[in-house]
Amino acid sequence: xxxxxxxxxxxxxxxxxxxxxxxxxxxxxxxxxxxxxxxxxxxxxxxxxxxxxxxxxxxxxxxxxxxxxxxxxxxxxxxxxxxxxxxxxxxxxxxxxxxxxxxxxxxxxxxxxxxxxxxxxxxxxxxxxxxxxxxxxxxxxxxxxxxxxxxxxxxxxxxxxxxxxxxxxxxxxxxxxxxxxxxxxxxxxxxxxxxxxxxxxxxxxxxxxxxxxxxxxxxxxxxxxxxxxxxxxxxxxxxxxxx
Numbered sequence: 069x070x071x072x073x074x075x076x077x078x079x080x081x082x083x084x085x086x087x088x089x090x091x092x093x094x095x096x097x098x099x100x101x102x103x104x105x106x107x108x109x110x111x112x113x114x115x116x117x118x119x120x121x122x123x124x125x126x127x128x129x130x131x132x133x134x135x136x137x138x139x140x141x142x143x144x145x146x147x148x149x150x151x152x153x154x155x156x157x158x159x160x161x162x163x164x165x166x167x168x169x170x171x172x173x174x175x176x177x178x179x180x181x182x183x184x185x186x187x188x189x190x191x192x193x194x195x196x197x198x199x200x201x202x203x204x205x206x207x208x209x210x211x212x213x214x215x216x217x218x219x220x221x222x223x224x225x226x227x228x229x230x231x232x233x234x235x236x237x238x239x240x241x242x243x244x245x246x247x248x249x250x251x252x253x254x255x256x257x258x259x260x261x262x263x264x265x266x267x268x269x270x271x272x273x274x275x276x277x278x279x280x281x282x283x284x285x286x287x288x289x290x291x292x293x294x295x296x297x298x299x300x301x302x303x304x305x306x307x308x309x310x311x
Contacts, residue, residue: 086122090202093120093127094181096279097200100296101182104158106303111188111195115163116149118184118275119173119203120224127224127279129272130203131264132171132216140192143217145264147271148173151194159183163199171219172210178203184274185299187267195303198271220255220262227251227269227276230286236265249273 107113119130129147136142148167156162160180167173178201186197209219232254235247250265251272264272274295277283283290 086205089122089125089127090179093202093279096281097181097184100184100278102185103183106186106195106197107159109195109303111193113152113159113162114150114189114194114196115152115159115166116147116196116198116271117163117167117173117178118147118198118200118271119167119178120181120200121203121205121207121221123205123221128221129224129227129275130171130209130219130221131262131268132211133218133220133262135213135215135217137214144266144268145262146268147198148216149196159197160199163197163201170212170215172212173203173207177207184271184278185296186303187270187299188302189267196267198275200275218258218260220253220258222253222262222264222272224272224276225280226253227272228280228282228284230284233284233286235286 121128121130131145132148134141134144134146148170149163150166150170152159152162153165156165160183164173164175164178164180167178168175181200181202184198184200186195188194189196211217211219232252234250234252236250238246238248240246240248248266249269250263251269253262253264254260255262273284274292277290277292283292
């Protein structure tokens with residue numbers, strides 16, 4: 069996982085057709101798909117969609133900038149997502165509904181790959197589940213200005229690069245003192261620098277390591293399995309503390 073010199077198959081074949089690329093992504097994420105394993109945890113539920121795009125054989129993640137009109141985290145970079153509503157059947161439907169409301173992404177344009185291990189967010193308290201989906205390349209975002217002010221793509225490989233990465237020491241509930249991931253991404257087309265940090269950076273990094281099968285260049289000791297185990301311990305510990 070931590071070899072920085074070995075390139076993934078996805079990177080070695082830039083001309084690879086989309087269907088073959090989709091199958092490789094699905095295969096690599098299959099063992100990390102948690103399904104509904106943690107839905108029993110008695111916390112309010114929320115979901116985010118991690119939208120993958122295949123552009124010229126390279127993988128990209130779509131991110132959004134939250135509107136300054138919003139009460140929580142205005143102006144922050146995040147993935148499309150939000151709280152579960154009573155009409156939502158599961159985490160996947162929540163993520164798809166929110167993505168449609170925020171950026172006009174129809175569910176028909178998304179191939180759902182699976183759900184990754186969730187995370188307990190504080191202030192407010194939510195169990196947030198990341199849902200991975202591959203979006204059709206023809207999709208054009210139409211953001212709702214009340215929720216989103218900007219939409220941009222970031223190469224997935226960026227999240228395992230040491231370029232523009234800065235750790236932020238922070239005391240995290242259930243984990244103690246941790247280095248929170250923070251990236252500064254320069255979008256040359258938009259002539260703007262985006263700060264990607266916190267839970268959004270955590271999910272992006274975790275997904276990049278899973279798919280690209282390499283650890284981040286900024287942390288040679290990064291171990292994906294240890295990260296997943298730590299997340300699970302925190303989830304189960306939170307559940308038991310409420311019993």
